[in-house]
Amino acid sequence: MTRLKIVAGNWKMHKTLEESQSLITEIRGIVRDEIRSNTKVIVCPPYIALAAATRLLEGTGIGLGAQNCHFEEQGAFTGEISAGMIKSTGAEYVIIGHSERRQYFGETNETTALKSKTAIRHGLHVIFCVGETLSQREDKSYFRVVEAQLQEGLFHLDRKEFSHIVIAYEPVWAIGTGLTASPEQAQEMHAYIRKVVGMHYTDEIANNTSILYGGSVKPDNAQTLFSQGDIDGGLIGGAALKARDFVDIVKGMH
Ligand code: 13P
Numbered sequence: 467m468t469r470l471k472i473v474a475g476n477w478k479m480h481k482t483l484e485e486s487q488s489l490i491t492e493i494r495g496i497v498r499d500e501i502r503s504n505t506k507v508i509v510c511p512p513y514i515a516l517a518a519a520t521r522l523l524e525g526t527g528i529g530l531g532a533q534n535c536h537f538e539e540q541g542a543f544t545g546e547i548s549a550g551m552i553k554s555t556g557a558e559y560v561i562i563g564h565s566e567r568r569q570y571f572g573e574t575n576e577t578t579a580l581k582s583k584t585a586i587r588h589g590l591h592v593i594f595c596v597g598e599t600l601s602q603r604e605d606k607s608y609f610r611v612v613e614a615q616l617q618e619g620l621f622h623l624d625r626k627e628f629s630h631i632v633i634a635y636e637p638v639w640a641i642g643t644g645l646t647a648s649p650e651q652a653q654e655m656h657a658y659i660r661k662v663v664g665m666h667y668t669d670e671i672a673n674n675t676s677i678l679y680g681g682s683v684k685p686d687n688a689q690t691l692f693s694q695g696d697i698d699g700g701l702i703g704g705a706a707l708k709a710r711d712f713v714d715i716v717k718g719m720h
Pocket of ligand 1: 476564567629636640642643644680681682683701702703705
């Protein structure tokens with residue numbers, strides 16, 4: 467099994483340019499010894515900090531990602547950012563399909579499909595988010611919902627393209643709420659996602675795909691979550707905004 471363990475920080479709409487530079491400098495200073503050959507640490511600050519972050523992260527082994535991109539190459543889309551623009555900052559990753567984009571900005575399985583294709587064409591790795599809402603958890607449709615997000619948003623990619631995908635399972639009811647999926651609930655979904663990927667591609671591809679958990683991951687629950695067989699790390703929101711907490715979560719990978 468060669469899949470990477472990954473901890474990625476999604477900073478959402480937090481931090482000015484200066485604040486972003488300070489946080490990256492702080493993280494860079496304390497995370498160094500925690501980066502091993504089979505682990506990856508990624509930060510996803512707001513767009514305005516990407517170019518500066520590239521300079522600060524040079525030679526550290528820490529990856530850099532954006533939080534969204536448009537699916538068109540360029541054009542009259544005021545306020546939008548293309549995959550090529552992200553790539554030009556030095557970033558290597560982009561988060562696509564985050565539930566906040568699905569909820570507040572009209573992201574659909576169809577747009578996530580277009581975005582993943584464009585991002586990969588530009589040489590970016592995609593952190594592709596899936597996850598059910600509370601009502602979907604309660605009415606027990608969560609496996610179906612997540613499977614549709616994968617089928618419609620990702621499975622148009624060919625095998626080579628799919629090798630650039632990291633999946634993040636983020637149950638919407640656990641994001642920013644302090645409610646974490648139990649390690650068993652998360653493991654159950656991660657195993658299901660891996661099975662669905664295996665059925666569509668191959669078991670080898672499924673075994674090589676990193677599947678991250680996101681939703682109220684904190685230093686005190688990270689290790690238990692990450693020790694589950696199919697949980698290959700985390701996508702961290704609130705706790706990624708404090709260098710010490712973020713690095714403590716990174717330590718939970720070992
Ligand atoms: P929290 O860690 O703040 O719950 O956010 C999770 C998330 O949405 C990461 O993308």
